[in-house]
Amino acid sequence: MKLPTKGMISHREALLKAEHSIAKIKETVSKDLSRQKYHFMAPAYWINDPNGLIFYKGEYHLFYQHYPYGSRWGAMHWGHAKSKDLIHWEHLPIALAPSEPYDLHDRGGCFSGCAVDDNGVLTLLYTGTILIEDGQVIQTQCLATSEDGITFEKFEGNPVIPGPPEDGSVDFRDPKVWKHGELWYMVVGSRKDNTGKALLYKSPDLRAWEYGGVLAESDGTMGYMWECPDFFPLGGRHVLMFSPMGMGNRTTIYLVGDMDYETGKFTWDTMGDIDHGYEYYAPQSFLDGKGRRVIIAWLNAWDWMPWFKDFGPTEKNHWCGAMSAPRTVELDTDGRLRFAPVEELKVLRREHVRLENTIISPGADVLPKYAASDCVEIIAEFQLAGCTAEEIGFVLRSSTDGTQRTMLVYHLPTNELRFDRNQSDGWSEGVPSVILERSGEESLKFHIFIDTCVVEVYTDHYRTVMTNNIYPDPGSIHMEVFSTGGQVTLSSIDIWKLCSAW
Structure with missing residues (x-):
């Protein structure tokens, strides 16, 4: 040729x-x-x-x-x-x-x-x-x-x-x-x-x-x-x-x-x-x-x-x-x-917030405002035995008025985990989802990493991972844990603000 x-x-x-x-x-x-x-x-x-x-x-x-x-x-x-x-x-x-x-x-x-x-x-x-x-x-x-x-x-x-x-x-x-x-x-x-x-x-x-x-x-x-x-x-x-x-x-x-x-x-x-x-x-x-x-x-x-x-x-x-x-x-x-x-990511951890045995009810705000950041690591465990909620999850990278927000939602009746970014930024769209491999009584654990425009979610004992880009305004940094249709016990949640690697 x-x-x-x-x-x-x-x-x-x-x-x-x-x-x-x-x-x-x-x-x-x-x-x-x-x-x-x-x-x-x-x-x-x-x-x-x-x-x-x-x-x-x-x-x-x-x-x-x-x-x-x-x-x-x-x-x-x-x-x-x-x-x-x-x-x-x-x-x-x-x-x-x-x-x-x-x-x-x-x-x-x-x-x-x-x-x-x-x-x-x-x-x-x-x-x-x-x-x-x-x-x-x-x-x-x-x-x-x-x-x-x-x-x-x-x-x-x-x-x-x-x-x-x-x-x-x-x-x-x-x-x-x-x-x-x-x-x-x-x-x-x-x-x-x-x-x-x-x-x-x-x-x-x-x-x-x-x-x-x-x-x-x-x-x-x-x-x-x-x-x-x-x-x-x-x-x-x-x-x-x-x-x-x-x-x-x-x-x-x-x-x-x-x-x-x-x-x-x-x-x-x-x-x-x-x-x-x-x-x-x-x-x-x-x-x-x-x-x-x-x-x-x-x-x-x-x-x-x-x-x-x-x-x-x-x-x-x-x-x-x-x-x-x-x-x-x-x-x-x-x-x-x-x-x-990788364990090396722990070197980025700075300010730390921990809550234990916290009841999550519809409409309740449980996370302290000072935990908000555009760069965080979250490790959370929900106790599902005795849970009356239909859905539980996280509001991530939210604006103060809630017009920008990313939703991580677990639907208990179907074991479906959804990542809803339709209100994340005015640009992103789509709701990727996955059915988790777990029993209804087993506790539900999440390990989440947030950077300025990406969210990486680990669950199912690290067998299920979900990664998505979002592009919220720099000031949209608030987050919350939520439930709908009933209550759930948040056994523990650890939140670390992460420093820049550059």
């Missing part, structure tokens, strides 16, 4: 140009009151998928899809940051920019991928996207390396996988690589005949790759394209995560099963949702220095959602997108997965 050459500049020139664009606007962006206080963001402009998550030489590295010239999606670069604790991040120079025939297309660029430690060399594998002369889009897999963990050189032999196999299609992207025994393995997301697939490759050196077949594919109910697949061992089994296109509001799926490296087949028996909210996409995992499997995702989703209007009102403020708080992944006793916020 003939690759385009028009407009090519060196990789170094492309990186310097991108850095200059960010430098011109980042101070203005930093003053925006809607900026997140502890969820990771780029210094300015657009970000989406997390890439290259890795614990490397004692530090956490986060790469991410980045367009450094505007707050809408464009030719993808790889932004880069590092941290010692997963909470406080140091921005580093942009790691990858479109500059070569295999990644130069202005509506493509350096797509998502991963990072590995190859005998001390930090190595990135990513999808290069090009548009050739006949108008056809080609997606290939490429490699770049760094000796210092900051400056990356693209491999002269790129692309290391020049195109999809017969089992795939032109949608062929988002490589995730791991080592098993003496070989490296790669899973790539693809599709064929409107069936989502995860394709398997293997290599002795990360450069010469042999196709190993279809690792797993949709049974007809799991979407027409599998984006950002991730595959890892956990608790004696294996997990395949991916973001399926064509499944409505189901943005992140996991499958638990067993891997046969002889046949290259993954056989699964358990399926679940990583998150039940509207904005949690493309989670990527890594194994950290403590032996934990940790995931981080993009706090947004693409435009096949029926409630899609745009990617958020922050676009006018020269930024768009953020990352979720890091979560651990654990295998539960019944084969399902549990997702809990």
Whole structure:
């Protein structure tokens, strides 16, 4: 195939140009009151998928899809940051920019991928996207390396996988690589005949790759394209995560099963949702220095959602997108997965409010006004034995007059949990919901994190998580616990105001 050459500049020139664009606007962006206080963001402009998550030489590295010239999606670069604790991040120079025939297309660029430690060399594998002369889009897999963990050189032999196999299609992207025994393995997301697939490759050196077949594919109910697949061992089994296109509001799926490296087949028996909210996409995992499997995702989703209007009102403020708080992944006793916020988030806790054995009645205000904030952590437990209420829950990020408010509502007769943001801000809409797996007499626990424009809700012993963006006015910071139709006992509630990580 003939690759385009028009407009090519060196990789170094492309990186310097991108850095200059960010430098011109980042101070203005930093003053925006809607900026997140502890969820990771780029210094300015657009970000989406997390890439290259890795614990490397004692530090956490986060790469991410980045367009450094505007707050809408464009030719993808790889932004880069590092941290010692997963909470406080140091921005580093942009790691990858479109500059070569295999990644130069202005509506493509350096797509998502991963990072590995190859005998001390930090190595990135990513999808290069090009548009050739006949108008056809080609997606290939490429490699770049760094000796210092900051400056990356693209491999002269790129692309290391020049195109999809017969089992795939032109949608062929988002490589995730791991080592098993003496070989490296790669899973790539693809599709064929409107069936989502995860394709398997293997290599002795990360450069010469042999196709190993279809690792797993949709049974007809799991979407027409599998984006950002991730595959890892956990608790004696294996997990395949991916973001399926064509499944409505189901943005992140996991499958638990067993891997046969002889046949290259993954056989699964358990399926679940990583998150039940509207904005949690493309989670990527890594194994950290403590032996934990940790995931981080993009706090947004693409435009096949029926409630899609745009990617958020922050676009006018020269930024768009953020990352979720890091979560651990654990295998539960019944084969399902549990997702809990990393313990490092506790470092953000400041002023603390605690109430115990509090009766919640319709119309009652029980939380002290000084607990209000746009940046809080809440741990609450409701005693449902003897409860007479029909619905219980929280009013979050409310204005003084109640015209702006976000409602987290648990309906006792059906075990349904709803996140109602129709009055959150005049922009957001939709009511994601999930049926909790619990008995009527069991106490109900919530662990909630609120930042300026995102709410992450954990419940069901961390087996159910719901993440949604909201964009209330900065002054809409009030919250309350409520019940309707009767009373409930709030066994305990702990509220911490959280400090900024920046």
